[in-house]
Amino acid sequence: xxSPKILVVDDEEDNRALIQDILSDEGYGVTVAANASEARTAxxxxxxxxxxxxxxxxxxxxxxxxxxxSDAGDLSxxxxxxxxxxxxxxxxxxxxxxxxxxVEKPLSLAKLLRTVETALESAGKQSRAARKxxxxxxxxxxxxxxxxxxxxxxxxxxxxxGYVLLSGEAGSGRGAFARxxxxxxxxxxxxxxxxxAASITDSNAEEQLLGSESSGEVTVGAxxxxxxxxxxxxxxxxxxxxxxKILLGVIEDGRFTRVGGSAPVKLTARIVATVRPDYEAKxxxxxxxxxxxxxLGVLKLYVPPLREYSEDVPELLTYYVDKLVDAExxxxxxxxxxxxxxxxxxxxPDNVRELKHLVRRLLLSGSDADIELEEVEAxxxxxxxxxxxxxxxxxxxxxxxxxxxxxxxxxxxxxxxLCDGKVGQLAKRVGMERTHLYRKLRSLGVDLxxxxxxx
Numbered sequence: 001x002x003s004p005k006i007l008v009v010d011d012e013e014d015n016r017a018l019i020q021d022i023l024s025d026e027g028y029g030v031t032v033a034a035n036a037s038e039a040r041t042a043x044x045x046x047x048x049x050x051x052x053x054x055x056x057x058x059x060x061x062x063x064x065x066x067x068x069x070s071d072a073g074d075l076s077x078x079x080x081x082x083x084x085x086x087x088x089x090x091x092x093x094x095x096x097x098x099x100x101x102x103v104e105k106p107l108s109l110a111k112l113l114r115t116v117e118t119a120l121e122s123a124g125k126q127s128r129a130a131r132k133x134x135x136x137x138x139x140x141x142x143x144x145x146x147x148x149x150x151x152x153x154x155x156x157x158x159x160x161x162g163y164v165l166l167s168g169e170a171g172s173g174r175g176a177f178a179r180x181x182x183x184x185x186x187x188x189x190x191x192x193x194x195x196x197a198a199s200i201t202d203s204n205a206e207e208q209l210l211g212s213e214s215s216g217e218v219t220v221g222a223x224x225x226x227x228x229x230x231x232x233x234x235x236x237x238x239x240x241x242x243x244x245k246i247l248l249g250v251i252e253d254g255r256f257t258r259v260g261g262s263a264p265v266k267l268t269a270r271i272v273a274t275v276r277p278d279y280e281a282k283x284x285x286x287x288x289x290x291x292x293x294x295x296l297g298v299l300k301l302y303v304p305p306l307r308e309y310s311e312d313v314p315e316l317l318t319y320y321v322d323k324l325v326d327a328e329x330x331x332x333x334x335x336x337x338x339x340x341x342x343x344x345x346x347x348x349p350d351n352v353r354e355l356k357h358l359v360r361r362l363l364l365s366g367s368d369a370d371i372e373l374e375e376v377e378a379x380x381x382x383x384x385x386x387x388x389x390x391x392x393x394x395x396x397x398x399x400x401x402x403x404x405x406x407x408x409x410x411x412x413x414x415x416x417x418l419c420d421g422k423v424g425q426l427a428k429r430v431g432m433e434r435t436h437l438y439r440k441l442r443s444l445g446v447d448l449x450x451x452x453x454x455x
Contacts, residue, residue, distance in 0.1 A: 171353030
């Protein structure tokens with residue numbers, strides 16, 4: 001089945017580009033028109049399965065264009081009206097003329113995709129891409145170059161069956177990318193199973209991974225639960241040594257035997273393992289087998305922390321507001337521009353997971369329609385522990401003097417490590433007189449003995 005064809009009519013270039021990017025990523029064929037004249041030309045040249053039509057346009061407004069098509073009996077596909085200044089009268093008139101739905105601007109990614117899917121279903125034009133909408137929605141949201149490149153890499157990996165090693169900080173969305181990859185792969189209709197590595201011990205590793213059988217009774221393990229589909233192993237470095245050995249053996253042999261059984265079972269699951277960014281240090285220390293990492297790292301993917309693509313924070317806030325309102329029945333609220341800008345500059349030590357929890361708390365705790373800066377400040381002021389690395393500290397929540405002290409302490413501690421604890425080298429590196437540097441280190445409470453002996 002070919003992908004549904006969608007015509008987007010909007011005079012705002014940024015909106016057209018945004019909608020085109022989103023719908024193209026979902027597998028739809030998208031044509032854009034900047035005004036009514038271009039829309040007429042596009043419809044004369046091809047047939048569309050859905051039209052997204054803006055109301056306010058310079059030459060002919062959307063309602064007039066819709067009336068033109070309606071009066072001519074030329075509405076052969078659903079039409080969804082888009083507007084940032086809609087009124088009840090406008091919505092009623094659009095519906096009378098044949099519009100299927102009405103979407104408010106600024107557009108919400110989740111709302112837009114749900115509306116498109118519903119409209120195509122109503123016309124019997126739901127595509128394979130639309131049927132797989134839920135898995136794709138689980139991918140982290142973002143229009144930054146970093147997120148676009150990451151989604152493209154996942155889409156490439158989805159076409160292959162090689163094992164994947166997903167590295168990244170906790171809460172960064174590694175699991176969401178694993179689910180996204182599964183949803184785009186040929187295995188999409190097969191099981192997607194998750195295994196928390198820390199739950200596997202040396203004593204239960206065989207039965208949990210391989211399964212067991214006794215007197216004709218079979219209990220399947222993790223490999224069989226994901227048969228034909230994808231097995232996601234959460235935090236590979238948390239696997240016990242026995243579990244790592246079993247996992248490596250199954251990967252190398254391509255088959256396994258249940259505990260108490262005799263017949264080999266073929267491994268048909270694709271394995272995707274998540275791991276922390278410092279996994280190489282775990283390999284060097286012997287806590288993580290290098291041969292296992294080599295087998296699972298046929299394809300590697302690094303999921304960056306949220307602070308590295310903070311320009312996507314406003315879109316993520318909107319996405320999770322919509323998602324939580326729909327899924328949990330929470331009261332809809334909007335983030336003010338000041339609140340959004342504050343959160344763009346927050347370091348998010350727990351990444352996207354922390355953002356989602358923050359949105360939930362704000363939807364539950366407030367009653368005003370808008371979430372203002374003061375409310376956000378109250379939430380984030382106690383969220384970042386002071387012992388976090390500097391890059392994860394929310395210095396904007398501190399008075400200037402305290403923020404400067406935090407920065408200087410972290411800066412000098414890290415520089416001291418690079419200098420092997422030698423203050424003489426440190427003085428040269430940071431460009432300070434040695435006596436003054438000693439006083440500065442003492443005033444900041446930097447313990448020289450915890451690093452190394454001075455030269």
